[in-house]
Amino acid sequence: MDSQMAASTDAAQMVLKVPFVIGVAGGTASGKTTVCDMIISQLQNQRVVLISQEAFYHPLTAEQLEKVHEHNFDHPDAFNTELLLSCMEELKHGRGINIPNYDFKLHRSVEPARVVNPSDVIILDGILILHDPRLRDFMNMKIFVDSDSDVRLARRIRRDTVERNRNILNVLDQYSKHVKPGFEDFIRPTKKYADVIIPRGADNDVAIDLIVQHIRTKLGQHDLCKIYSNVFVIQSTFQIRGMHTLVRNAKTTKHDFVFYADRLIRLVVEHGLGHLPFTEKQIITPTGSVYSGVVFCKRLCGVSIIRSGESMENALRACCKGIKIGKILIHGEGKSGRQLIYEKLPSDIASRHVLLLDPVLASGNSAVKAISVLLSKGVPESNIVFLNLISAPEGLHTVCNKYPRLKIVTSEIDTTLNKDLHVIPGMGEFGDRYFGTGSRVITPS
Numbered sequence: 001m002d003s004q005m006a007a008s009t010d011a012a013q014m015v016l017k018v019p020f021v022i023g024v025a026g027g028t029a030s031g032k033t034t035v036c037d038m039i040i041s042q043l044q045n046q047r048v049v050l051i052s053q054e055a056f057y058h059p060l061t062a063e064q065l066e067k068v069h070e071h072n073f074d075h076p077d078a079f080n081t082e083l084l085l086s087c088m089e090e091l092k093h094g095r096g097i098n099i100p101n102y103d104f105k106l107h108r109s110v111e112p113a114r115v116v117n118p119s120d121v122i123i124l125d126g127i128l129i130l131h132d133p134r135l136r137d138f139m140n141m142k143i144f145v146d147s148d149s150d151v152r153l154a155r156r157i158r159r160d161t162v163e164r165n166r167n168i169l170n171v172l173d174q175y176s177k178h179v180k181p182g183f184e185d186f187i188r189p190t191k192k193y194a195d196v197i198i199p200r201g202a203d204n205d206v207a208i209d210l211i212v213q214h215i216r217t218k219l220g221q222h223d224l225c226k227i228y229s230n231v232f233v234i235q236s237t238f239q240i241r242g243m244h245t246l247v248r249n250a251k252t253t254k255h256d257f258v259f260y261a262d263r264l265i266r267l268v269v270e271h272g273l274g275h276l277p278f279t280e281k282q283i284i285t286p287t288g289s290v291y292s293g294v295v296f297c298k299r300l301c302g303v304s305i306i307r308s309g310e311s312m313e314n315a316l317r318a319c320c321k322g323i324k325i326g327k328i329l330i331h332g333e334g335k336s337g338r339q340l341i342y343e344k345l346p347s348d349i350a351s352r353h354v355l356l357l358d359p360v361l362a363s364g365n366s367a368v369k370a371i372s373v374l375l376s377k378g379v380p381e382s383n384i385v386f387l388n389l390i391s392a393p394e395g396l397h398t399v400c401n402k403y404p405r406l407k408i409v410t411s412e413i414d415t416t417l418n419k420d421l422h423v424i425p426g427m428g429e430f431g432d433r434y435f436g437t438g439s440r441v442i443t444p445s
Ligand SMILES: Nc1ncnc2c1ncn2[C@@H]1O[C@H](COP(=O)(O)OP(=O)(O)O)[C@@H](O)[C@H]1O
Pocket: 026, 027, 028, 029, 030, 031, 032, 033, 034, 035, 155, 159, 200, 201, 202, 203
């Protein structure tokens, strides 16, 4: 008996954007916040938010306030870690939150609360941010800022007297009673959880550059699949890398380019077909045995984005006999708007699953236009599977943010776009190389 089954992912399900979370710990005045600010200023094209653990200090009771000099702010119990955990859970699920706005002069939070929007990167900064294992579990990267304790004490005295209205004798007293023991007992022991230790804090430009590079790489490449659960990169093998090496090589002849591009396209198409819904079916084999299998989705069609997308039509026809293939031609260069020049689509496209074909996803502007044409014809967003050979992170961000319900299947995610919006490292002008109409090599910029 046939039964309708859901596809590998529920088409109607909203896509989860999981942020890249970085924890930055270290002793007081080690430079944690300064390091975080430097990282943020270098991650200009990402949505980054900084959350300080200090926002989650328990407010002091009237009784505790009277003896504030005895209060230990350097102990894990000083923080409302449960609240921080629930805030992280919200952000992880793409929901904005309000966090307390802590005042170091009043030892409590003040109005208004701080609004924190969902972001691509969340940086958590605090002396004991690596202490609780449940918080560490949220983190993709853990950093410990390691600065000399004399330097830290000097900075702390300066900061607390100048910015936090403290008396120097109280600062020194608090330091020896709570801050130093808290560092030895709870903060320094979390250094072992760090993936990266930054000696000299913000003075260590090299370490900060390496961290930023790592975050960019993680965000730009396969971790995009963590951020966007609708992005699927086909499993990399040496065979696939070898084919990419050939098609990306500027010296590869047209004949070889077409041969290896076709092989890669075929893999992407087969993978893309795996994201369509199917129907369960039992059959009898020649041995008389029952085999529980599935039947392919029948209501589908291809749509190629002219001209490069046409290179993917043969592979689609080879996989799906007699498939209808429509075409869309978009005009536009650079960052300016895109215009629809031509479209020829199956008249019943609204009732079909659509495999949208374009070997290179660069800025995502043409893709967004092409997808909007499909939507205007009544195709549900969740019925679209967009197939690429290579995708730039910028294009993935653009398309996934605008259309979180469609799926993108690609064989590799590249590093970035250059100023001319060419994918880097990329493979040059795909259409020219495939159809033999150009010999231009794009120089790196
Ligand atoms: N490398 C540095 N050189 C000079 N001053 C620094 C440096 N790093 C931090 N500071 C100063 O030290 C103080 C504490 O730094 P901050 O980044 O707030 O530390 P933390 O967040 O670890 O407590 C601030 O006044 C800051 O401007």
